[in-house]
Amino acid sequence: MTLKTLDNSLEVLKYFNKENPTWGVRELAKEMNISHSIIYRILTTFEQHGFLIQNPETKKYELGLRFLEYGQMVRDKLNLSDFVLPIMKNVADTVKESVFLTWLDGTDGVTVEIAESSQTIKFSVSIGTRTPLYIGASCKTMMAFLPAERKKEITDHGMKKLTPDTITDPDALLADLEKIQQQGWCFTTGEYAHSVFGLGVPLFNNKREVIASLTIAGPIYRKPTEDRLPEMINVLQYGAMNIQRYFDQYSFKLYHE
Known part of the structure; x- marks a missing residue:
């Protein structure tokens, strides 16, 4: 993982806040002005490790229970x-x-x-x-x-x-x-x-x-x-x-x- 990829990944997490707790791939990519394919890879990687979960109906992502553990x-x-x-x-x-x-x-x-x-x-x-x-x-x-x-x-x-x-x-x-x-x-x-x-x-x-x-x-x-x-x-x-x-x-x- 390059430092740029790591920086983008950590920046993605900052967008999940009280005002915007859920994000779809394309809307987050547009908001961050980053390729949706890059955002997709970041979100799915976070999901695999329990930091994000995807709503099966809306397909949007939200924070996972891993953050509750760390908190x-x-x-x-x-x-x-x-x-x-x-x-x-x-x-x-x-x-x-x-x-x-x-x-x-x-x-x-x-x-x-x-x-x-x-x-x-x-x-x-x-x-x-x-x-x-x-x-x-x-x-x-x-x-x-x-x-x-x-x-x-x-x-x-x-x-x-x-x-x-x-x-x-x-x-x-x-x-x-x-x-x-x-x-x-x-x-x-x-x-x-x-x-x-x-x-x-x-x-x-x-x-x-x-x-x-x-x-x-x-x-x-x-x-x-x-x-x-x-x-x-x-x-x-x-x-x-x-x-x-x-x-x-x-x-x-x-x-x-």
């Missing part, structure tokens, strides 16, 4: 269920809202754990959801602590709105990120979804590089008042501090690109 291996490595999730549940029980752990992955944030609120409400975010770093509290609170060149890379790549409240002007975004970095937390309303608020704080590895965030999210009709916001920030920061202590104490080896 569980990553979660086990992070000890999320053993240590982090109980802390998240405690925060969720205290503030009566859902809590999310989001991991930095290149120019995106990936949801890796969720502690549901007792006031259950359906969110569009689930484990494995990938979101650009410039959108929402969970991601912007990480982007705010990235080096300037990484921020520029993201803004130069182009930004698109998910809602009318998504900030896509580079200067406005950078000013917002500077404020987030100074205060140590990020509060947003309606940036990722019209009806959701988010409150996020960063988490770091033992080199003091940002690698994740802890975020409270809830319906906008329950967003914290000016009086309640400081209390919610304190609860969130206390939970993040306990997770951070665990990372520091055990020299947790966390990486980002």
Whole structure:
């Protein structure tokens, strides 16, 4: 296998996401501007190894169970269920809202754990959801602590709105990120979804590089008042501090690109 073939194969997998979970050979070939014969060989090879499955009726491909296995291996490595999730549940029980752990992955944030609120409400975010770093509290609170060149890379790549409240002007975004970095937390309303608020704080590895965030999210009709916001920030920061202590104490080896 040549490096070009490997690169194309890995690029193919990136097209299977929440917005486009299934692809036919010709439509994916057209989307990627690659010969359909090449795409066919890549898809069938992934299928043979369990990374993709083909719907017998539509003939379209979708992600296979092999990714579920690998996803569980990553979660086990992070000890999320053993240590982090109980802390998240405690925060969720205290503030009566859902809590999310989001991991930095290149120019995106990936949801890796969720502690549901007792006031259950359906969110569009689930484990494995990938979101650009410039959108929402969970991601912007990480982007705010990235080096300037990484921020520029993201803004130069182009930004698109998910809602009318998504900030896509580079200067406005950078000013917002500077404020987030100074205060140590990020509060947003309606940036990722019209009806959701988010409150996020960063988490770091033992080199003091940002690698994740802890975020409270809830319906906008329950967003914290000016009086309640400081209390919610304190609860969130206390939970993040306990997770951070665990990372520091055990020299947790966390990486980002």
